[in-house]
Amino acid sequence: MPHAGAGVRLLPNVITVLALCSGLSALKFALDGNYAGVLAAIGVAALLDALDGRLARLLDATSRIGAELDSLADAVSFGVAPAAVLFVWALRVTPTGWPVALVFTVCVVLRLARFNTLLDDTEAPPFAKEFFAGIPSPAGALLALFPLTVFLQFGAGWWSSPATVAVWTVTVALAMVSRLPTLSMKTMRVPARAVAPLLVLIAVLTAAVITFPFASLGAAMLLYLIHVPYASYRYRWLARHPSAWEVPPRQRRAIRRTARSMRRLGLRPPLRRRVAGAAARAGAAVRRRRAGETNGQVPPEHRSRWVGLRRRP
Secondary structure (H helix, E strand, O other): OOOOOHHHHOHHHHHHHHHHHHHHHHHHHHHOOOHHHHHHHHHHHHHHHHHHHHHHHHOOOOOHHHHHHHHHHHHHHHHHHHHHHHHHHHHOOOOOHHHHHHHHHHHHHHHHHHHHHHOOOOOOOHHHHHEEEOOOHHHHHHHHOHHHHHHHHHOOOHHHOHHHHHHHHHHHHHHHHOOOEEEOHHHOOOOHHHHHHHHHHHHHHHHHHHHOHHHHHHHHHHHHHHHHHHHHHHHHHHHHOHHHHHOOHHHHHHHHHHHHHHHHOOOOOOOHHHHHHHHHHHHHHHHHHHHHHHOOOOOOHHHHOEOOEOOOO
16 A cells, blocks of 8 residues: 555544544533533544544554554543543542542553553464453543433432542543453454445434433443443453454354254254354364465365364265
């Protein structure tokens, strides 16, 4: 791919600066008492943060200054700004409010520092690229503002009390610096047949956000929390069966469909380790096939075997 021009290569950094400005604007909205603007500003900063890195890789415009700028912007937009907003909104009436805000900001900075060091980790298993270690800072910032979202939707209640906000903020901060695996969207691929339904879903979600902004944002936060147990289960399963990660997604789905069909037909259900073994065999078959293609040969077993699953007479 040809290198982008100087102006195009600058575009990811421009988006990063816009994300920084949006995050800082949340603090200005909080001082003005416009808490709906706070959520909008942090949300826009999160969207821009998800866009700048992908755009830099797409344009072959990655640079060291861009990486450093991105980390500094994230520290301000998702660390300093949410902590200050929570302090202005609910925590300044309690003596522990400012320490809670400091703890949140420090945890965000530590989380970003660890993320930068993990980029150079060559000993991580291949499947680790599907996961973040801990809750990422944009999601953490929005989760920390969850009590504010509920307040804007339903009014004052126990969820907006200083004690509840303080406990929730510290919990989210600790989750960001934990080793809790969460799914990363960077490796997600959308099949061609799913593009149209996905666009329709995006249109529906956009209409929901415009019509019911706070309820939609709160529901998205709850769905994100619900996904965490699944991400932990998937990470542990892949850690026990790392070869299954190399199986293409289409073959993984075929293995799962075969197991479900056997259960529906009343046949002996394969145990999880047997499904994992089928996935492992499929992964080994894929590796042998790639090695054969490299040598200009096709392994014999691929002439009589569907990937990973023996044909039955």
